[in-house]
Amino acid sequence: MKAGTIWKAATALAVAGFAFVGFSNSASAQASRLDEIVKRDKLLVATFGTAPPFCYADEKGQLVGFDIDIARLIAKYLLGDANKIEFITVTSEGRWPAVNSGRADFGIASTTVYPDRALRVAFTRPYIDSGISILVRKDAKIDSVAGLNDAKFTLANLSNPQMVDRQKRFMPNVKVLTFDTPSAMFLAVKSGQATAMQMDSPVIDWYATNNSSDLMALAENLGNIQGNAIFMKPGDFTLWLWLDTVVQELTVGSRYNEYTDVYKKWFGRNPPAQRFYAAAPR
């Protein structure tokens, strides 16, 4: 066989090999959930149904709240219509399998970022600051976290380990009841089954404002300022990058005005300024 033929054969084989690898690479690189959402023309979002003012059902049974409005903005940016969205309500421990199993594209559910959670889901940067506050019955006559640290009182928790850790750290003596939704915790405090509950500060503030006759929020926060973020199944860089960019633009960038509108609607005040050197808007 002539040397030329062998060279031609080798070159043809190499080109075919690269083409094959090249095409299959690009095919798998495009397999992002983001493309699936656009093709489906609808967002599927996991959320809570009972965590006012973030995500809860109003008197008409419609899901409303700060998280709901942020999710609708995301639908508007991606699909052009804030109504091309379907919400899936989940319980506290059900939110992780909801995104990891693929039932939902992402979750936005008053969910605080913690390192152990970040092992199992991917978080965007936080879209709102949070911290943990305590709602307490006025008739218990408690005015501090230390006052709650007594075996004659009962604290209502959610099922996640951070709640357990905080209770052990700040109030080791208190009795504990564990529920799976913020509304069950609230019902426990309102009915008297529990003396107090711990939850994200905006949720506590909302409950305290709407039940000021018999409930109040303690002034102290438990622990640090924290962040609530959107979470999704890990591994999909394209989806994560886009969502994280959207949160960036909402909180400190080009969509800050729309973020401010939603923030003022639910919290009655301006969000933190875009830059430390810039004044807060309006």
Added chain:
Amino acid sequence: MPFDIALITRIVPALAEGLTLTLTLSALAIVLAAAWAIPVVLGLMSRFRPLSILTRGYIEAVRNTPVLVQMYFIFFGSAMAGFRLSGFTAGLIALVLQNGAYIAEIYRAGIQSVSRRQMEAGLAIGLTPGAAFRIVVLPQALRKVIPPLGNQGIVIIKDTALVATLSVAELTFQARMLADRTAAVYEIFFALALFYIAITSIFSALMRLVEWRMRVVQ
């Protein structure tokens, strides 16, 4: 689908912490419901109309509402009324009230399925109505109700899972807490199902033993 069998051997001891409460609640609920159903069926079959109407009203009320709703009502309602009941107690009361009603119907069907002629025969040989009922009708009715009672017992065992929402640390509660700590949702709920299957299987075997012991040699 990720399914880690080795994980299950580590999940089982963690779930087993809730086993005692599940077994205790199931046993108490079954025994108390079967006992509570006796005055209920007597009231139901009473010839005193107001009593039988009242009993029928109670049975319809609990049969037409989900037992979880009844549990919430008793748990939170008791606190609002001033006497806090624990989740265990509230769950037990709801289970007894609801299943007592179902079991009373089972008793009624069993009693009425024994032919009237048995009762007449007892009266004919000189027994009082009470004695005739106790000696002739009741043993026959008892044999007939064992299978449906066994069914209701299994329903009760499964319904104990509902008290997890009232913060009772039984099997399902342990499973949910574990699910919020690890990502192993499939493995955890598979192991949980195995626990319930084991409990109901043992209970069913016990009921079959009782049936066999009460068999009539024809």
